[in-house]
């Protein structure tokens with residue numbers, strides 16, 4: 001696996017109307033890496049991940065999953081990928097267990113294998129008691145976790161997770177981290193977007209910082225950080241403000 005890329009992005013761009021959201025980015029995600037995509041609100045992370053996973057058609061450019069073009073060879077690319085998209089919409093009239101079964105059958109999996117894995121995923125993610133509850137009645141964190149279970153069910157080689165820890169409680173969050181680290185140790189590749197620099201520093205081997213639709217820094221996390229913290233590098237590249245005593249005087 002050494003030397004291969006799980007994901008190759010080449011000249012990928014997308015505008016919404018006249019407004020560019022992603023400006024011709026090129027990026028390689030090495031196979032076996034734990035890759036963090038960070039950037040301020042509106043930087044283009046979700047748009048990038050959606051284009052790479054076949055959820056949003058790019059204006060121009062390509063994305064390849066283990067060499068398979070997401071748009072020209074979608075079945076091969078998607079069979080290798082598990083996705084937790086932003087603003088995940090699930091069929092919420094199904095229970096958690098039904099959703100996993102439905103997802104597994106859509107993927108062409110053996111029903112017995114689906115059921116076996118579903119039981120294990122629901123247990124590990126703390127959803128066993130909610131297996132027969134409608135997803136419509138799940139909390140935000142439970143919905144995130146069932147979405148993650150659905151993304152992992154077919155044992156993909158690449159997991160693309162848009163803010164997987166958002167709304168998830170600390171115990172479940174620790175479980176998810178452990179699962180993802182074990183997955184990467186076993187040769188899997190994870191790409192995640194997050195706003196929490198500490199999470200990215202703890203988990204990721206590689207990072208890319210997106211600013212205004214472009215990649216401002218990329219590479220192994222130690223190289224990107226240098227002698228600074230990731231947060232310092234982030235704030236410097238994003239052009240963050242220092243404390244301004246004059247702000248929002250009326251609120252004091």
Ligand SMILES: Nc1ncnc2c1ncn2[C@@H]1O[C@H](COP(=O)(O)OP(=O)(O)OP(=O)(O)O)[C@@H](O)[C@H]1O
Nearest residue numbers: 016020021022039040041042043044045046047048
């Ligand atoms: N459906 C849409 N229609 C119009 N503009 C959009 C749409 N989706 C995103 N945008 C715009 O594209 C830009 C990039 O948005 P995107 O959601 O990719 O950023 P992000 O880095 O994921 O942000 P966040 O960290 O807040 O989730 C923003 O300016 C946003 O307003």
